[in-house]
Amino acid sequence: MIDLGFCQIDEIKPEDCEAIVNFHRVTRTVTDLSLAPDLAEANIADGFYDRIWAEHFKTKDKQETKGRALKVNLEGCIIGIVRYGLIPNLPYEPLVKHGAHGWGELHQLYIDPAYQNHGLGRTLFIQATQDLASWGAARMLVRCFRDNSLTRRFYEHLSAQFLCDELSVVKRNGKNFEIPTSHYVLPNLSDYVRQTS
Numbered sequence: 001m002i003d004l005g006f007c008q009i010d011e012i013k014p015e016d017c018e019a020i021v022n023f024h025r026v027t028r029t030v031t032d033l034s035l036a037p038d039l040a041e042a043n044i045a046d047g048f049y050d051r052i053w054a055e056h057f058k059t060k061d062k063q064e065t066k067g068r069a070l071k072v073n074l075e076g077c078i079i080g081i082v083r084y085g086l087i088p089n090l091p092y093e094p095l096v097k098h099g100a101h102g103w104g105e106l107h108q109l110y111i112d113p114a115y116q117n118h119g120l121g122r123t124l125f126i127q128a129t130q131d132l133a134s135w136g137a138a139r140m141l142v143r144c145f146r147d148n149s150l151t152r153r154f155y156e157h158l159s160a161q162f163l164c165d166e167l168s169v170v171k172r173n174g175k176n177f178e179i180p181t182s183h184y185v186l187p188n189l190s191d192y193v194r195q196t197s
């Protein structure tokens with residue numbers, strides 16, 4: 001058992017770049033097994049260098065939308081990350097029937113395989129729900145590759161409700177990859193936060 005008392009949860013900063021890429025190299029070689037090898041490799045690079053993170057820090061500076069990226073530190077090593085934020089525009093039409101506004105999204109959640117099943121994933125998931133609710137989100141979207149069945153079961157265990165599968169187009173290294181992606185919702189964040197606090 002690891003002692004969670006020795007873990008610290010801090011904001012991810014631009015200078016964590018290399019450590020985050022290394023972290024993704026460990027976690028994603030396990031979680032991206034269902035992906036084409038070139039996409040899996042490109043996804044690791046995307047783990048920090050890509051526009052997603054550039055936008056995260058740019059947006060954060062401008063304070064345009066609320067978002068947060070956190071790392072779990074254990075003795076100087078990153079053993080978990082989470083990134084979430086408000087989403088001003090809904091990416092998929094089928095979700096509109098659940099509400100056109102008031103969405104937050106859990107963008108990424110990864111725990112190092114060596115430290116899974118110690119409650120860290122739940123801790124970061126709940127932190128995301130609390131922050132998103134405090135920023136005014138009514139519900140939280142969670143997306144996950146459809147073939148990532150272990151992670152889907154984790155989200156279902158934490159009460160996320162399945163909405164639909166859609167093809168996501170992922171652009172990497174000048175190529176477009178279409179990946180079936182499952183969409184989940186926590187439909188009532190304020191109730192969820194009340195029940196899990």
Ligand SMILES: CC(C)(COP(=O)(O)OP(=O)(O)OC[C@H]1O[C@@H](n2cnc3c(N)ncnc32)[C@H](O)[C@@H]1OP(=O)(O)O)[C@@H](O)C(=O)NCCC(=O)NCCS
Nearest residue numbers: 031109110111116117118119120121122150151153154157
């Ligand atoms: C999914 C993941 C975040 C879970 O993190 P974790 O720290 O191992 O999970 P926790 O220890 O906090 O588990 C919390 C609860 O979920 C349950 N759980 C964990 N993984 C589960 C799974 N695959 N299926 C069903 N339940 C699961 C635990 O048993 C625990 O239940 P309990 O508290 O009711 O007893 C972690 O396995 C991971 O990083 N996987 C890869 C993530 C990934 O693919 N991300 C891409 C999509 S964003």
